[in-house]
Amino acid sequence: MTMRTEPRLRGLYLITPDDADDSRLHARVRAALAGGAALLQYRNKALAGARQQAQAAAVLALCRAAGVPMVVNDSVELAHAIGADGVHLGRDDGDVAGARERLGAAAIIGVSCYDEWWRAEAGARAGADYVAFGAMFDSPTKPAAVRAPLALLQRARDELGVAVAAIGGITVANAATLLDAGADLLAVISDVFGAADASARAAAYGVLFSAVAGVDPRTPRGDNDGLLPQAEQEP
Ligand SMILES: Cc1ncc(COP(=O)(O)OP(=O)(O)O)c(N)n1
Ligand SMILES: Cc1nc(C(=O)O)sc1CCOP(=O)(O)O
Numbered sequence: 001m002t003m004r005t006e007p008r009l010r011g012l013y014l015i016t017p018d019d020a021d022d023s024r025l026h027a028r029v030r031a032a033l034a035g036g037a038a039l040l041q042y043r044n045k046a047l048a049g050a051r052q053q054a055q056a057a058a059v060l061a062l063c064r065a066a067g068v069p070m071v072v073n074d075s076v077e078l079a080h081a082i083g084a085d086g087v088h089l090g091r092d093d094g095d096v097a098g099a100r101e102r103l104g105a106a107a108i109i110g111v112s113c114y115d116e117w118w119r120a121e122a123g124a125r126a127g128a129d130y131v132a133f134g135a136m137f138d139s140p141t142k143p144a145a146v147r148a149p150l151a152l153l154q155r156a157r158d159e160l161g162v163a164v165a166a167i168g169g170i171t172v173a174n175a176a177t178l179l180d181a182g183a184d185l186l187a188v189i190s191d192v193f194g195a196a197d198a199s200a201r202a203a204a205y206g207v208l209f210s211a212v213a214g215v216d217p218r219t220p221r222g223d224n225d226g227l228l229p230q231a232e233q234e235p
């Protein structure tokens with residue numbers, strides 16, 4: 001498989017909770033971003049249409065101010081409309097080629113793989129920037145999500161030239177196992193946005209990445225973006 005030449009995404013991957021209260025959501029997002037993150041996904045299953053677009057655009061502005069790239073969940077069109085940095089595609093959300101054509105070569109495109117290896121292989125081959133496996137643990141946000149084995153993270157790290165994301169029930173207490181198994185991105189909703197101090201909780205992931213993965217995801221965009229240069233990775 002062809003290896004990517006761009007920097008590889010690595011660090012805390014914040015995903016917004018369903019929150020219809022804009023000012024409360026902004027405060028939570030600001031706090032989480034202040035703690036440090038490599039990437040943020042705007043996801044709000046409770047909103048649609050103009051209301052969702054306005055909220056997404058406001059969160060994008062917060063991400064821009066923090067120097068953190070933002071992808072949009074589910075919708076290439078919403079990502080395009082607000083000028084987001086990319087999109088996350090699940091099994092019902094369209095294909096990588098279509099998203100790439102619409103959003104451009106620099107867009108960050110991620111795919112959900114659940115517990116299925118073939119999706120990761122197909123996604124990487126189609127030009128995805130990361131493949132996401134989960135749920136790694138019981139998820140408070142998605143209690144019915146299928147569970148994915150750690151071995152998928154290890155295999156993806158060893159065989160695919162794209163970033164490997166883990167999602168589902170991740171906490172600071174269980175995250176090290178995922179980093180050891182090969183996750184580059186830890187995608188988290190509840191553990192950060194449900195914390196009394198979202199900033200401190202996000203920062204705790206930064207400490208984990210520094211200790212386990214040897215990178216500092218708090219480094220602001222422009223220095224290393226929370227991204228590890230490809231040259232520093234294993235061949
Ligand atoms: C990083 C990441 N991984 C997986 C998902 C789940 O995507 P999907 O299966 O499309 O489910 P919804 O998020 O749309 O409910 C994700 N959003 N992000
Ligand atoms: C959106 C989503 N997708 C999942 C998958 O397994 O594909 S788990 C999940 C929810 C993640 O939230 P929390 O950090 O609260 O568990």
Ligand SMILES: [Mg+2]
Nearest residue numbers: 074089090093
């Ligand atoms: Mg989806």
